[in-house]
Amino acid sequence: MKRWVPLVAFLILVGFFAKGLFLNPREVPSPLIDRPAPAFELPLVGNDAASFSPADMRGKVWLLNVWAPWCVSCRQEHPVLMQIAQSGRVSIVGLNWKDRDREAAMLLARSGSPYLAVAEDLDGRVGIDYGVTGTPETYVIDREGFVRMKHIGPISPDVWKQKFEPKLKELGA
Amino acid sequence: MMDRIRNAMLALVLACAPCVAIGAATNDAAAVEAAPNAENPEIEQRMVRLAEDLRCLVCQNESLAGSKAELAEDLRREIRDQMKAGKSDPEVIDYLTARYGDFVLYRPPFKPVTWLLWLGPVLFLGAGAAAWYVTLRRRRAVAAEPPDAEKLAAAARLLKEDQ
Amino acid sequence: MIPELGHFALILALLLALVQSVLPLVGAQRGNRTLMAVARPATQGQFVFVALAFGCLAWSFLANDFSVLNVARNSYSRLPEVYRLTATWGSHEGSLLMWVLILGFWSSAVAIFSRHLPEDMVARVLGIMGLISVGFLAFLLTTSNPFERLVPAAPDGNDLNPLLQDWGMILHPPMLYMGYVGFAVAFAFAIAALLSGKLDAAWARWSRPWTTVAWAFLTLGIVLGSWWAYRELGWGGWWFWDPTENASFMPWIAGTALIHSLAVTEKRGAFKAWTVLLALTAFSLSLLGTFLVRSGVLSSVHAFATDPARGAFILGFLAVVIGGSLVLYAWRAPKMITGGGFSWFSRESLLLANNVILIAALGAVLLGTLYPLFMDAMGLGKISVGPPYFNAVFVPLMAPALFLMGVGPLVRWKEGSLPDAWTRLKWALGVAVVAAVLLPLTLDGFKPWASLGFFLAVWITLAVAVAFRDRLRHGGGSVAHRLGTLPRGFWGMQLAHFGMAVGIAGIAVVANYESERDVRMDVGSYAELAGYTFTFHGASEREGPNYRAARGTLEVTRNGKHVATLHPEKRLYNASGMAMTEAAVHPNLFRDIYVAMGEQLDEQGAWSVRLFHKPFINWLWLGAVFMVVGGFLAASDRRYRIALRRSELPRGLAAQGAGA
Numbered sequence: 001m002k003r004w005v006p007l008v009a010f011l012i013l014v015g016f017f018a019k020g021l022f023l024n025p026r027e028v029p030s031p032l033i034d035r036p037a038p039a040f041e042l043p044l045v046g047n048d049a050a051s052f053s054p055a056d057m058r059g060k061v062w063l064l065n066v067w068a069p070w071c072v073s074c075r076q077e078h079p080v081l082m083q084i085a086q087s088g089r090v091s092i093v094g095l096n097w098k099d100r101d102r103e104a105a106m107l108l109a110r111s112g113s114p115y116l117a118v119a120e121d122l123d124g125r126v127g128i129d130y131g132v133t134g135t136p137e138t139y140v141i142d143r144e145g146f147v148r149m150k151h152i153g154p155i156s157p158d159v160w161k162q163k164f165e166p167k168l169k170e171l172g173a
Numbered sequence: 174m175m176d177r178i179r180n181a182m183l184a185l186v187l188a189c190a191p192c193v194a195i196g197a198a199t200n201d202a203a204a205v206e207a208a209p210n211a212e213n214p215e216i217e218q219r220m221v222r223l224a225e226d227l228r229c230l231v232c233q234n235e236s237l238a239g240s241k242a243e244l245a246e247d248l249r250r251e252i253r254d255q256m257k258a259g260k261s262d263p264e265v266i267d268y269l270t271a272r273y274g275d276f277v278l279y280r281p282p283f284k285p286v287t288w289l290l291w292l293g294p295v296l297f298l299g300a301g302a303a304a305w306y307v308t309l310r311r312r313r314a315v316a317a318e319p320p321d322a323e324k325l326a327a328a329a330r331l332l333k334e335d336q
Numbered sequence: 337m338i339p340e341l342g343h344f345a346l347i348l349a350l351l352l353a354l355v356q357s358v359l360p361l362v363g364a365q366r367g368n369r370t371l372m373a374v375a376r377p378a379t380q381g382q383f384v385f386v387a388l389a390f391g392c393l394a395w396s397f398l399a400n401d402f403s404v405l406n407v408a409r410n411s412y413s414r415l416p417e418v419y420r421l422t423a424t425w426g427s428h429e430g431s432l433l434m435w436v437l438i439l440g441f442w443s444s445a446v447a448i449f450s451r452h453l454p455e456d457m458v459a460r461v462l463g464i465m466g467l468i469s470v471g472f473l474a475f476l477l478t479t480s481n482p483f484e485r486l487v488p489a490a491p492d493g494n495d496l497n498p499l500l501q502d503w504g505m506i507l508h509p510p511m512l513y514m515g516y517v518g519f520a521v522a523f524a525f526a527i528a529a530l531l532s533g534k535l536d537a538a539w540a541r542w543s544r545p546w547t548t549v550a551w552a553f554l555t556l557g558i559v560l561g562s563w564w565a566y567r568e569l570g571w572g573g574w575w576f577w578d579p580t581e582n583a584s585f586m587p588w589i590a591g592t593a594l595i596h597s598l599a600v601t602e603k604r605g606a607f608k609a610w611t612v613l614l615a616l617t618a619f620s621l622s623l624l625g626t627f628l629v630r631s632g633v634l635s636s637v638h639a640f641a642t643d644p645a646r647g648a649f650i651l652g653f654l655a656v657v658i659g660g661s662l663v664l665y666a667w668r669a670p671k672m673i674t675g676g677g678f679s680w681f682s683r684e685s686l687l688l689a690n691n692v693i694l695i696a697a698l699g700a701v702l703l704g705t706l707y708p709l710f711m712d713a714m715g716l717g718k719i720s721v722g723p724p725y726f727n728a729v730f731v732p733l734m735a736p737a738l739f740l741m742g743v744g745p746l747v748r749w750k751e752g753s754l755p756d757a758w759t760r761l762k763w764a765l766g767v768a769v770v771a772a773v774l775l776p777l778t779l780d781g782f783k784p785w786a787s788l789g790f791f792l793a794v795w796i797t798l799a800v801a802v803a804f805r806d807r808l809r810h811g812g813g814s815v816a817h818r819l820g821t822l823p824r825g826f827w828g829m830q831l832a833h834f835g836m837a838v839g840i841a842g843i844a845v846v847a848n849y850e851s852e853r854d855v856r857m858d859v860g861s862y863a864e865l866a867g868y869t870f871t872f873h874g875a876s877e878r879e880g881p882n883y884r885a886a887r888g889t890l891e892v893t894r895n896g897k898h899v900a901t902l903h904p905e906k907r908l909y910n911a912s913g914m915a916m917t918e919a920a921v922h923p924n925l926f927r928d929i930y931v932a933m934g935e936q937l938d939e940q941g942a943w944s945v946r947l948f949h950k951p952f953i954n955w956l957w958l959g960a961v962f963m964v965v966g967g968f969l970a971a972s973d974r975r976y977r978i979a980l981r982r983s984e985l986p987r988g989l990a991a992q993g994a995g996a
Contacts, residue, residue: 279722301692
């Protein structure tokens with residue numbers, strides 16, 4: 001019996017490797033899931049006098065979309081976000097992450113804004129509170145202010161249909 | 174022979190000499206001593222020691238201490254700030270894992286899902302020791318044979334086939 | 337035209353590899369000498385065509401043919417010629433082609449140096465190596481064609497990754513692959529022996545020199561990689577427990593265990609199942625390493641090919657080759673006759689203990705490397721396993737094996753004597769303990785791990801000395817003459833063990849007593865570290881062939897006396913836009929002074945500079961060099977050459993065998 005041990009051990013390894021080929025090593029689950037969204041109070045892009053806080057969104061299911069003008073894949077998801085915003089399905093709040101050149105207002109004026117509001121996180125501290133590692137990242141936050149889902153990378157129409165829609169339905173949005 | 178060994182020892186001892194002698198070097202009076210890059214070297218040292226065991230999240234397998242990535246710099250700044258605010262090392266670690274999960278730790282915590290990771294090496298060694306013991310008991314029981322009989326017989330057999 | 341020629345040569349090589357594998361294997365099974373005789377010419381032919389393909393790729397790189405995708409991605413018209421040549425194996429495709437080239441080289445070497453082996457053994461060994469070639473050639477041709485054209489051609493290339501523009505990186509992959517792929521020979525010998533059912537001392541003797549040479553190359557490859565990382569990554573680290581490093585380290589551990597197990601099998605006919613399994617394991621881990629690095633299953637510093645199709649292909653190939661060999665092993669294992677018995681204190685038992693520990697350490701490295709994958713695959717979350725884990729687990733596991741390294745070579749086969757070993761080694765043990773206590777005190781304070789390192793280093797060194805003393809006690813002539821008559825196998829082993837001791841001493845010192853400073857240096861300012869004074873004379877612009885650099889000048893003095901002038905650089909590569917830190921190192925036997933430039937801090941020319949004092953770091957490389965030389969010495973031992981000639985006098989030996 002003993003002589004089959006190496007083979008069995010190896011076959012188990014192969015099973016894991018096969019699974020591993022379809023995993024994305026970049027996709028790191030967020031510990032924030034099912035926890036209250038970290039509170040913050042940040043000025044709005046283009047209007048330093050006004051500010052945004054997640055508390056403002058109580059009672060609504062909403063998306064927090066972390067992006068930056070210098071981020072290329074954010075441009076990829078921009079049209080998808082525009083469509084979502086136009087459909088009125090759910091409100092999207094932008095978190096303008098580490099935009100040192102402060103180009104966000106100009107860019108949004110030019111290409112249109114899918115956002116209800118865009119908060120300005122210049123030094124990236126709020127980003128750290130949300131566990132942001134890069135842009136774009138999108139959080140789904142429910143009526144009670146709990147983070148229910150996090151998506152890393154641009155939202156494509158497929159991702160929207162397969163990942164976001166079911167979650168939003170579940171949350172009653 | 175003894176000479177060889179003495180020399181080897183001497184080499185070892187001598188080799189250590191340069192690291193011991195730390196004398197204050199004489200300097201040009203006009204020269205200015207370079208300032209450490211860090212504002213607070215003590216905090217910096219603590220931060221680096223902690224960050225060496227943390228992962229730079231956006232790099233591929235680099236520690237937070239060594240990485241030049243922007244996020245790594247931000248996180249180092251955050252760790253420094255926390256330390257300045259009087260947080261202990263475990264508190265800083267908690268702060269980071271609450272945001273980035275255990276993925277940020279290069280030393281995985283000991284909990285049910287990592288029991289196998291931490292105890293595995295001990296299990297391997299235990300299994301090996303058991304295998305060693307069993308083999309030895311069996312081999313000791315084997316009656317002593319003329320040492321090379323089998324080898325030579327095998328070689329002879331082989332060579333016969335070869336002809 | 338040349339790239340197409342290379343592509344065509346690869347296809348021909350694949351066909352020849354098919355011939356090389358199928359016909360001789362069938363011939364060996366049926367006892368058909370004509371089919372078996374195909375093995376050698378097919379092997380040589382396959383090697384010639386792979387070499388031709390490799391030459392074509394190298395030519396495309398040297399000629400800046402940017403209509404070849406591979407060249408356009410990994411070269412640059414202003415890249416210095418030597419790096420254009422080495423860029424040939426700088427890409428995924430090119431490095432795989434090199435893999436196949438080296439496999440062809442080893443196969444060819446086996447074909448040439450196997451005149452004394454039975455025909456069916458040669459046919460099987462070359463056939464199996466041919467099968468591996470088939471797999472890799474098919475992989476190259478179907479998923480990673482190095483000659484793929486780019487239409488329209490690029491005006492210029494993207495440049496070779498600046499990290500790879502270094503001597504360490506030029507030599508690291510070929511040496512590493514010589515080791516990885518060299519284990520294919522031991523693997524093929526083991527499979528051939530399993531197929532024929534002739535697992536005997538002769539088999540062990542045949543595969544031993546090949547294994548030792550492969551191991552020596554692997555050692556060299558790993559050390560070159562480490563040396564490269566040390567100088568090139570800019571923060572003076574030399575081992576990171578990165579998955580890619582582990583991928584090369586695991587076959588090394590298995591190979592080390594294999595060398596020791598082969599010694600027992602050759603001398604005593606014991607541990608056959610172990611030896612076979614280790615031979616399969618060493619090469620399987622080489623293949624696994626290739627899979628891990630090439631598939632991107634584990635994120636790593638240099639997982640540069642992340643393509644699921646490629647990963648799936650290698651995994652399938654891996655499953656067939658390793659799975660097949662393990663089935664064969666399980667099927668044939670009961671037929672393995674075990675050799676003679678031995679007592680609990682004998683060289684056999686100590687070597688077995690050594691191997692058990694090595695395998696446990698190997699298991700720990702494998703577990704740590706793959707655990708994140710296990711957890712992810714089972715949906716248990718993501719974790720990272722890094723240096724703190726490996727250091728905590730690996731060092732304590734290895735320490736007992738290193739202790740046994742001192743005892744083992746002094747104990748007799750079959751039945752050793754503990755009182756005798758104690759008499760011979762007790763003073764060595766005493767000296768080692770004293771050294772462990774005192775040596776750290778001569779340095780910067782007592783540190784337990786440094787103390788353990790000194791103990792082991794001194795212990796092994798003294799054990800080597802005792803072994804020489806015992807050997808020299810007998811025989812006539814001067815000491816020098818008697819040293820000369822010692823077999824190379826003995827020299828090789830002792831030198832390799834001594835190299836280990838030197839390496840351990842180096843690691844113990846550098847890991848525990850290195851120091852560094854990160855300072856802001858204005859022009860003319862100075863900083864002190866470990867008794868050295870570093871004065872910064874500013875940085876100037878320098879134009880490199882394919883980069884621009886800020887070149888700093890630092891004068892290093894000690895007690896007012898000039899030691900060195902160092903020129904660290906911060907480079908910006910034109911084509912890729914990558915910034916690189918080119919550290920300046922002033923080495924000597926007892927320390928490196930290592931300086932790396934950070935960022936420019938103001939308009940007056942102040943820079944942030946990192947200064948390192950790395951005591952004994954060079955002992956690490958030196959120890960490895962001893963190990964490599966020891967390996968080559970051992971492999972060149974007379975008795976393997978006698979084995980070469982043995983076929984000329986089969987009757988004499990047969991008679992001797994019958995008489996025993």
